[in-house]
Structures are given as structure tokens and as C-alpha cells.
Amino acid sequence: MSERLTATPPGVTLGPFMLIPDNAARNFVLEMRAGRFHGFVVRKGETVHGYVDRCAHMALPLTQTLDDYLTPDGALIQCSWHGALYRIDDGACVGGPCVGAKLTPWPVAVIDGMIVTA
Numbered sequence: 001m002s003e004r005l006t007a008t009p010p011g012v013t014l015g016p017f018m019l020i021p022d023n024a025a026r027n028f029v030l031e032m033r034a035g036r037f038h039g040f041v042v043r044k045g046e047t048v049h050g051y052v053d054r055c056a057h058m059a060l061p062l063t064q065t066l067d068d069y070l071t072p073d074g075a076l077i078q079c080s081w082h083g084a085l086y087r088i089d090d091g092a093c094v095g096g097p098c099v100g101a102k103l104t105p106w107p108v109a110v111i112d113g114m115i116v117t118a
């Protein structure tokens with residue numbers, strides 16, 4: 001079994017920015033020599049926010065349904081296991097069992113219409 005990584009090198013192109021609809025999120029898995037990285041990117045308008053796909057409560061991946069990272073109104077990131085709620089812009093937990101904890105940021109940026117690790 002390969003090791004689960006919590007960071008990626010900068011400059012990895014993940015795909016076109018338009019891949020993610022506004023107010024939605026997408027899962028990414030990067031297979032690297034050192035192991036496998038699981039993360040997700042949330043799009044808000046022209047901005048993207050990336051996080052490692054690991055809840056601050058019990059270190060589980062947040063979703064049980066592909067790409068289903070947000071509350072129905074798109075305002076917060078929600079863990080599907082015990083309902084932890086995280087702010088999209090800084091990953092701070094603002095509701096549920098781990099208030100005050102944070103998601104691990106995964107730096108990403110949009111460059112020339114492509115989402116790229118930063």
C-alpha cells in the first residue's frame with residue numbers, strides 16, 4: 001500500500017479552471033513516486049481554494065459521494081461523516097465536532113485558465 005501524502009510539489013497542472021462549476025468542488029488524486037495525494041478544490045467565482053481531503057475530526061476523507069464537499073447552499077465545506085463544517089476561504093471548522101480545528105491547506109492557483117498546484 002502506498003503512503004498517503006499531505007502535500008504536492010508546486011507546478012502540477014490539475015486541469016482547466018472551467019472543470020469546476022462555480023460554487024462547486026472537485027476531488028483530485030495525484031499518484032506520485034512517494035505515494036498518493038488526495039485533495040479537493042473549491043471554486044468561488046474566479047477564486048479557487050484547495051485542501052487536503054482529510055477531516056480534522058477523525059482524519060477521514062470528507063465525502064462519501066464523489067465531489068460532494070459543500071453544503072447544499074454552497075456556503076461551507078461539510079464532512080459527510082459527523083457534520084463538521086468548514087469555511088471555504090481558510091478551512092477553519094465553524095460547526096460540528098471539531099470547532100476551532102482546520103483543514104490542511106493545499107495551495108492551488110489559476111494560471112492561464114488552468115488550475116495548478118502552488
Ligand code: FES
Pocket residue numbers: 055056057058059060062079080081082083084096097
Ligand atoms: S470525520 Fe469529519 S466530522 Fe467526523
